[in-house]
Amino acid sequence: MQAVILSGGQGTRLRPLTSTMPKPSVPLVNRPMISYMVDWLHGYGVRDIVMSVGFLADGLRAALDDAGHDGVEIRYVEEHEPLGTAGAVKHAQQFLDERFLVLNGDVLTAFDIAAEIDQHDRTGARATLALVPVDDPTAYGLVLTDEQSRITDFLEKPAAADVPDNPRINAGAYVLQRDVLDMIEPGVNASFEHDVFPHLPTEEIYAFDAEGYWLDLGTPERYMDATRDLLDRKLDSWLAERLMAGGLAIEPGVDTAGCQIEPPTVIAEGCELGDGSRIAAYTVLSHGCHIGENCELDRAVLQRGCTLGDGVRVTNAILGPGVQIGAGATVCTGSVIGEGAVIEPGATIGAGSRVEAGATAAA
Numbered sequence: 001m002q003a004v005i006l007s008g009g010q011g012t013r014l015r016p017l018t019s020t021m022p023k024p025s026v027p028l029v030n031r032p033m034i035s036y037m038v039d040w041l042h043g044y045g046v047r048d049i050v051m052s053v054g055f056l057a058d059g060l061r062a063a064l065d066d067a068g069h070d071g072v073e074i075r076y077v078e079e080h081e082p083l084g085t086a087g088a089v090k091h092a093q094q095f096l097d098e099r100f101l102v103l104n105g106d107v108l109t110a111f112d113i114a115a116e117i118d119q120h121d122r123t124g125a126r127a128t129l130a131l132v133p134v135d136d137p138t139a140y141g142l143v144l145t146d147e148q149s150r151i152t153d154f155l156e157k158p159a160a161a162d163v164p165d166n167p168r169i170n171a172g173a174y175v176l177q178r179d180v181l182d183m184i185e186p187g188v189n190a191s192f193e194h195d196v197f198p199h200l201p202t203e204e205i206y207a208f209d210a211e212g213y214w215l216d217l218g219t220p221e222r223y224m225d226a227t228r229d230l231l232d233r234k235l236d237s238w239l240a241e242r243l244m245a246g247g248l249a250i251e252p253g254v255d256t257a258g259c260q261i262e263p264p265t266v267i268a269e270g271c272e273l274g275d276g277s278r279i280a281a282y283t284v285l286s287h288g289c290h291i292g293e294n295c296e297l298d299r300a301v302l303q304r305g306c307t308l309g310d311g312v313r314v315t316n317a318i319l320g321p322g323v324q325i326g327a328g329a330t331v332c333t334g335s336v337i338g339e340g341a342v343i344e345p346g347a348t349i350g351a352g353s354r355v356e357a358g359a360t361a362a363a
């Protein structure tokens with residue numbers, strides 16, 4: 001089976017993490033986000049992946065090479081300007097089989113994609129869309145179906161009165177027949193959601209009810225939710241085995257003797273932890289982070305090579321690669337600090353702040 005993974009978006013909602021690297025290569029618990037999707041597909045026997053890329057494409061290629069995906073062939077199809085979800089797949093048409101998967105690359109999921117393919121083959125659909133239930137349906141585009149699971153309508157952000165029973169949204173995972181691409185003009189920006197699916201006749205487009213874990217990783221809040229879910233082993237991943245014994249995944253050679261460490265926590269190789277520091281649950285330290293003495297890290301995600309002075313406090317925040325935080329500084333909940341930013345000693349980064357990549361935040 002073949003899959004196209006859409007990885008060419010700008011990732012604006014995840015800035016500043018995506019200012020210096022493409023969203024699919026942003027590390028999620030020390031592995032590129034997109035690698036979880038490749039692992040999931042591999043688990044279902046998908047060995048042929050076409051990665052549809054645009055923005056900062058070289059970074060994605062390098063991240064996937066480092067992550068190591070033996071047994072999966074990954075080809076890259078690059079756009080010079082964003083063509084939208086459907087335009088991007090049209091652009092990759094020459095590499096595509098008669099029937100293939102299309103996946104939004106910014107999703108963490110574990111549903112049974114083989115069952116979606118089986119259903120697609122059984123019904124003879126031209127397009128099958130995985131749907132997932134949603135708590136607040138008024139914020140999304142809903143997909144309506146008949147009793148035979150055929151899609152009858154798409155409702156953009158409906159008023160509360162128009163919400164059906166069992167509201168479901170598009171999960172960004174499709175099985176398509178290649179001739180669906182005949183509906184798309186080459187080289188023109190087009191989206192499946194607006195320009196293709198609503199124009200397919202009901203008897204050709206089916207819904208598949210996806211059961212199990214599914215999360216759109218597009219915002220910092222969801223990124224943190226995904227981090228916690230991986231550490232809680234809510235879905236199977238490379239981490240599950242590592243966290244098994246006591247909920248700690250600490251690489252050999254990291255000296256934790258002088259610190260208090262609360263599970264579940266992940267600490268990668270080359271990290272140095274100062275005496276008296278507390279590393280509370282759901283903290284992730286990537287390769288080569290240096291933590292000073294008496295620091296307090298609570299639900300903190302530090303990407304590779306961050307340096308924290310003594311007495312730094314970070315709560316429920318994400319630090320991009322190489323961030324430096326001076327002694328006594330505080331990073332409050334919901335903040336996101338871009339790659340290489342410097343927080344000066346004693347500074348306070350207020351709740352929900354964004355600090356741009358390379359910027360300096362003064363005390």
Ligand code: GTP
Binds near residue numbers: 008084085105106
């Ligand atoms: P935001 O800017 O934060 O909305 O993120 P995004 O640009 O990634 O857009 P969105 O989340 O709607 O995209 C869904 C998926 O489609 C993501 O995996 C994107 O990488 C991908 N995508 C969106 N637009 C394009 C495009 O023009 N070309 C390609 N190749 N992929 C795209």
